[in-house]
Amino acid sequence: MLVFWEQRLVFLATPKTGSTAIESALEALSAISVTRPPLLKHTTVHRYHRFIGPYLKAASGHDFEVMALMREPRDWLGSWFRYRTREAAEDGKATRGMTFEEFVRAYASDPQPAFADVGSQERFLRPRNGEGVDHLFRYEEIDRFIAFLEDRLDCAITLPRLNVSPPGSLDLSAEAETLWRQACAPDLELYGRITSEAAALSS
Numbered sequence: 001m002l003v004f005w006e007q008r009l010v011f012l013a014t015p016k017t018g019s020t021a022i023e024s025a026l027e028a029l030s031a032i033s034v035t036r037p038p039l040l041k042h043t044t045v046h047r048y049h050r051f052i053g054p055y056l057k058a059a060s061g062h063d064f065e066v067m068a069l070m071r072e073p074r075d076w077l078g079s080w081f082r083y084r085t086r087e088a089a090e091d092g093k094a095t096r097g098m099t100f101e102e103f104v105r106a107y108a109s110d111p112q113p114a115f116a117d118v119g120s121q122e123r124f125l126r127p128r129n130g131e132g133v134d135h136l137f138r139y140e141e142i143d144r145f146i147a148f149l150e151d152r153l154d155c156a157i158t159l160p161r162l163n164v165s166p167p168g169s170l171d172l173s174a175e176a177e178t179l180w181r182q183a184c185a186p187d188l189e190l191y192g193r194i195t196s197e198a199a200a201l202s203s
Contacts, residue, residue, distance in 0.1 A: 001043050003056065005031035007152050008064045010056070014124055015042050016079045017069040017139045021159045029153055044124050049131040066132070067148070070121050070194060071139035073187040074170065074180065077107065080118045082165035087115075100169060101176045108183040122186035138194050 002011040002023060011026075013019030019041070027033040034040045043052065048066065056064050071079070081103040087094040092114040095103055106116035125133055137145040146157050172180060181188065 001032075001034040001041060001048075001052075002026055002030040003032035003064070004029065004153065005060070008060070008062050009152055010048065010052075010064045010066050012045060012048060012066060012068045012133070013042050014068050014070060014121055015119070016076050016083070017071050018142065018159065019069075021161065025157055025159050026149070026153075029155065042124070045126060045132055046128045049128065053131070065134040067135035067137070067145075068125060068133050069137050069139045069142070069145060070125060070191055073121065073184045073191055075140075076121060076187075077104065077118070077180070077184065078168070078170040079165045081170075082168040084115060085166055085168065101172050104172060104176050104180045104183075108179040120184070120187055122190045125190065136194055138191070 001013055004010070011022065013023065020035075023033060023035050023041075027035070034043070045066065045068070053064065053066075078100060081095050081098075081100050084093055084095040085098075086096075095115050098115075103116060106113050107118070109116070125136065127133070135148065137148070142159075146159070150157050
């Protein structure tokens with residue numbers, strides 16, 4: 001999470017949307033940078049508006065605009081699967097030796113095993129009481145996100161490549177594809193609402 005005080009702007013770090021690279025590039029320009037622990041780095045929209053937003057408003061006398069990225073849902077889930085191939089086997093979160101189809105089936109199960117318990121972008125971004133995201137961009141159109149930031153921060157921005165997941169096949173059978181679509185239905189609906197410019201998410 002990054003807070004740009006003068007610009008009255010907050011970046012919320014949706015997991016698996018390049019947040020590490022964004023924070024590395026922009027930390028020096030921010031007034032507040034929260035990069036650890038993961039619970040605070042990846043502060044959800046709900047927790048921001050409940051705890052952090054009111055404090056920023058009380059301290060500054062102004063509301064802050066909230067921006068975030070959302071990744072195409074299958075690619076997002078695949079990024080988690082590929083990332084966890086390098087997890088330590090003993091913590092129960094490793095996906096090494098597993099297929100993406102096995103991972104999807106586990107993600108769609110209830111309860112989810114530890115290795116497939118990765119949350120959801122829709123839950124991370126979901127507004128509460130009419131308070132949501134003012135500027136929501138597609139990760140796949142990150143150039144639009146960068147152009148928006150360059151305009152607001154009045155500087156050129158170059159993102160490094162950091163924390164990139166290893167390569168891996170994301171093939172699914174027809175049955176697993178159906179399971180994935182059912183499990184990720186809220187994410188797919190939200191992703192489809194993002195325009196090529198940006199989406200305000202407040203209802």
